[in-house]
Amino acid sequence: MNKHLTDIEIFEFSHQLLDDATQLVVFNQHLATCETCQLKVEEEKSFSKTIQNNLSVNEKIDVSEKVLSHFQTEIKPVFIDLKWTIYTSIIVSVIYMLSTIPNFIDVAFPKIENLNIFISAVFLILMVDVVVKYIRFKKMVH
Amino acid sequence: MEETDLIKGLQNKSHSAINYFVKLHQQFIFVLCVKMTHQREVAEEITQDVLIKCIKNINAFEGKSKLKTWVYSIAHHEILNYLRKNKIPTTELTESIPVVDNEKNILDTFTDKDMKLMIEYFFNQLPADQKELLTLFYLNELSLKEIEAVTALSAANIRVKLFRARENFKNLLSEKDVTLLNQIRYE
Numbered sequence: 001m002n003k004h005l006t007d008i009e010i011f012e013f014s015h016q017l018l019d020d021a022t023q024l025v026v027f028n029q030h031l032a033t034c035e036t037c038q039l040k041v042e043e044e045k046s047f048s049k050t051i052q053n054n055l056s057v058n059e060k061i062d063v064s065e066k067v068l069s070h071f072q073t074e075i076k077p078v079f080i081d082l083k084w085t086i087y088t089s090i091i092v093s094v095i096y097m098l099s100t101i102p103n104f105i106d107v108a109f110p111k112i113e114n115l116n117i118f119i120s121a122v123f124l125i126l127m128v129d130v131v132v133k134y135i136r137f138k139k140m141v142h
Numbered sequence: 143m144e145e146t147d148l149i150k151g152l153q154n155k156s157h158s159a160i161n162y163f164v165k166l167h168q169q170f171i172f173v174l175c176v177k178m179t180h181q182r183e184v185a186e187e188i189t190q191d192v193l194i195k196c197i198k199n200i201n202a203f204e205g206k207s208k209l210k211t212w213v214y215s216i217a218h219h220e221i222l223n224y225l226r227k228n229k230i231p232t233t234e235l236t237e238s239i240p241v242v243d244n245e246k247n248i249l250d251t252f253t254d255k256d257m258k259l260m261i262e263y264f265f266n267q268l269p270a271d272q273k274e275l276l277t278l279f280y281l282n283e284l285s286l287k288e289i290e291a292v293t294a295l296s297a298a299n300i301r302v303k304l305f306r307a308r309e310n311f312k313n314l315l316s317e318k319d320v321t322l323l324n325q326i327r328y329e
């Protein structure tokens with residue numbers, strides 16, 4: 001291909017908009033030997049980057065509260081959801097299984113003192129979480 | 143959250159599903175709205191309306207495209223409705239802005255400080271359909287296929303319109319002058 005690439009071809013090539021594989025090969029072959037077209041492709045890419053950087057919208061928006069309040073009457077309040085139930089069950093099961101293996105705790109956690117206090121704290125946090133969820137659920141129902 | 147779970151959650155009006163859906167889509171809808179309307183409050187309002195409409199009509203989503211593409215197409219129609227209601231032309235009514243033969247790289251003639259001002263100003267001079275294509279392509283980084291699904295234009299048509307939009311924009315930037323730059327700075 002001896003002809004230079006047209007402006008639209010430069011644009012399509014730079015943005016990978018070409019879906020014709022044969023055409024792509026031909027363009028690549030031409031660009032390998034034509035500095036003028038290479039420069040145009042680089043300029044196109046640079047122009048695109050500048051547009052993106054200077055037109056970008058940096059402001060963040062959050063309309064979640066407004067949208068949720070629109071569906072207030074339709075949203076079914078949930079006390080405890082499935083995900084929380086699964087995660088809590090796994091945590092409790094793991095702690096229970098580890099504590100039933102006689103020497104495991106002494107071997108695996110030789111340096112942790114007051115392990116019982118740590119485990120109790122985990123259960124306490126879970127209980128507090130349940131109470132908070134219940135209070136929120138009651139508020140939504142009323 | 144998987145798309146199927148999200149759709150089920152929206153159909154059941156689950157709090158967590160609605161929250162997740164809004165947080166996932168609000169920013170890109172807002173970007174499109176703000177670029178098309180150039181008014182922050184209006185853009186926020188349209189964003190809200192689009193999200194509410196999507197949730198209300200979630201049963202109409204047939205799954206032929208990605209959920210994001212479907213949301214985008216609703217946003218596209220809402221914005222067009224707004225522009226028509228306010229009698230803002232949605233397509234290019236005049237001929238393309240004439241080509242300014244400028245061999246230099248146009249961007250080299252701007253200082254960094256003025257770049258954003260000028261680019262924003264001239265972007266807003268473009269017709270609505272060209273602004274939309276440039277926003278979807280450059281800012282929201284949608285693929286041609288996704289833009290096709292949003293705008294209902296063919297891929298070939300999008301390629302040509304996109305190129306034309308970009309050329310118009312480039313030509314507008316070529317016409318900048320110092321007086322105009324000062325006007326924009328002190329507006």
